[in-house]
Amino acid sequence: MNRPEKLKLFILMLALICAIAVGAHAQEPDQLYRVDEIPIEDLSEILPARNVRDPLVYEFLPGNRLFAVTDRLNLIDLNAMKRIAEAPLPDSAPSLDSEKLIRFDRVEALENGFAWIVSIATPAEPHLKGTYYQFDNQLNVIREVNLNDYMPSPDMVYLDISRDGSEIYTVEHSLMRRINLDSSDEKILLETKMGFDMDLNSIGSLRLIDNGKTVLFSGDKFLSVEEGGSHINTVRVYGSMSPDGENRVLTDAPDFNVEIITDAYSPLHLHTPQTSPIALIVPYFTGEYDSETKMIKTVYALDVAAKHVVEIPLQAPTEEERAKLSENGKYLATAVCESRDDGTFALVPRLYGAAKGSLLATYEFPALSNCTNAAVGVSEEDGLISVLYQDGQAVRLVRIPIEK
Numbered sequence: 001m002n003r004p005e006k007l008k009l010f011i012l013m014l015a016l017i018c019a020i021a022v023g024a025h026a027q028e029p030d031q032l033y034r035v036d037e038i039p040i041e042d043l044s045e046i047l048p049a050r051n052v053r054d055p056l057v058y059e060f061l062p063g064n065r066l067f068a069v070t071d072r073l074n075l076i077d078l079n080a081m082k083r084i085a086e087a088p089l090p091d092s093a094p095s096l097d098s099e100k101l102i103r104f105d106r107v108e109a110l111e112n113g114f115a116w117i118v119s120i121a122t123p124a125e126p127h128l129k130g131t132y133y134q135f136d137n138q139l140n141v142i143r144e145v146n147l148n149d150y151m152p153s154p155d156m157v158y159l160d161i162s163r164d165g166s167e168i169y170t171v172e173h174s175l176m177r178r179i180n181l182d183s184s185d186e187k188i189l190l191e192t193k194m195g196f197d198m199d200l201n202s203i204g205s206l207r208l209i210d211n212g213k214t215v216l217f218s219g220d221k222f223l224s225v226e227e228g229g230s231h232i233n234t235v236r237v238y239g240s241m242s243p244d245g246e247n248r249v250l251t252d253a254p255d256f257n258v259e260i261i262t263d264a265y266s267p268l269h270l271h272t273p274q275t276s277p278i279a280l281i282v283p284y285f286t287g288e289y290d291s292e293t294k295m296i297k298t299v300y301a302l303d304v305a306a307k308h309v310v311e312i313p314l315q316a317p318t319e320e321e322r323a324k325l326s327e328n329g330k331y332l333a334t335a336v337c338e339s340r341d342d343g344t345f346a347l348v349p350r351l352y353g354a355a356k357g358s359l360l361a362t363y364e365f366p367a368l369s370n371c372t373n374a375a376v377g378v379s380e381e382d383g384l385i386s387v388l389y390q391d392g393q394a395v396r397l398v399r400i401p402i403e404k
Contacts, residue, residue, distance in 0.1 A: 038400055040365060040398055042395075042396060043076075043388075043394075047395045057105045057107070060386050062109050063077075064078045064079050069105070071089070071095065072086055073087045075137075075138075075139050078397070087139045094118065094120050098120070100123075101123060103119070103121075104119045104155075105117070106118075108161055112136065112165075117133075117147070119154045128155065129154070130146075131147060132168070143165060158170060162212060163212035166181055169215065171205075171217075174202070175190070175203075176189045176217065178245075194222075195222070196222050196224075199250050200250060204217070204220070205217065205218050207268035207272055207279060209274060209278070209304075212243065213243070214240050214241070214242065216279050217239050217240075217241075218236065218238050218239070220235070220237060235253060236262055238251050249304070256302075258309040258311055262283040266281055266282050266283060276329035277328070278325070279301075279302045280354075281301075282296070282299050282323065296314060298311050298313055299312050301325075312354065312357040318336055322334055322335045322336065322376050327380060327381065330355070331353065332353075333349060334376060335347065335375075336374065337372060345368040345371035347371050347387065347389055349376065350362050365398060372390045373389060373390045375388045384400065
């Protein structure tokens with residue numbers, strides 16, 4: 001073969017390689033979906049702008065409903081885009097613009113109705129005060145509980161509620177307890193002790209999962225003491241048991257198929273509905289934090305029964321703050337508000353597959369005048385990703401059909 005023929009062959013092979021590469025790339029799904037046909041809905045007629053200093057409290061509920069706290073309580077049917085019920089704030093509930101040192105709001109879907117828990121510390125009363133309200137589906141109060149009667153500091157990390165709303169699960173010091181709110185009967189489910197021969201030395205966060213049939217919890221186990229006794233080396237432990245404290249299983253984090261890396265007790269309730277058989281572990285304050293991009297790089301989908309962990313790589317800073325699993329743990333949805341160089345904002349929801357940790361879709365709603373306090377929900381039954389965000393004092397809604 002002479003030199004010109006070799007050159008022609010080389011060019012032909014190079015072109016073939018490029019064509020294969022382009023073709024392979026073209027077969028990959030385009031994960032940035034167009035949103036031209038997805039409207040941004042204005043909820044101003046249902047949730048008029050309120051003169052409050054702080055972001056509103058809202059949570060998506062099963063049946064495509066929304067619970068929102070403004071200067072009153074609102075329950076909204078998002079299918080019909082109308083208010084189901086509204087009610088004044090309970091007398092014991094702090095308003096959103098109350099002076100405070102710290103405040104936590106939490107909304108839980110229950111078997112019948114839902115729960116709203118508020119914990120607040122104020123300059124006048126710096127000790128954390130907590131109240132649990134149980135509502136029916138018309139915003140009638142079924143139960144109002146002063147949580148300080150049952151735990152000295154009602155921190156959301158150390159508290160959960162049974163699916164029927166009649167019991168609370170608490171962690172205090174070395175004890176996990178189940179307390180019946182009607183009879184005040186209590187049962188110690190778990191007690192830890194100090195010592196290097198124990199399987200568990202402390203209890204951190206807890207969460208009821210799998211439709212309330214499993215209590216998931218985290219804690220630490222002592223491994224060794226460094227020379228001089230200045231530091232105790234520990235290992236993170238994840239455990240599960242039935243609601244009566246039986247069938248307890250403990251697994252050290254390194255013993256899963258993928259080690260869950262956390263440096264602090266990650267709140268188990270924030271991102272996982274009680275109906276889901278798996279839990280989302282978000283490593284707040286951890287070595288998984290990327291100092292250059294200012295973001296947490298990885299979250300974990302934990303199937304504690306199977307002792308199986310799936311790593312889910314995140315794509316953007318603060319994405320973990322607005323992240324929710326679907327009701328059966330199939331999907332993880334996130335939403336972030338991103339500022340742009342031209343002074344506008346973009347709302348960017350993402351959908352992940354929890355079984356494989358894969359990014360399924362990214363959606364971008366650009367050129368927004370404002371975007372704060374995004375909240376996200378995802379439903380397998382409804383086939384929707386729902387995102388709320390605030391534009392000033394107005395509330396906007398985006399509902400994205402999940403591509404099958």
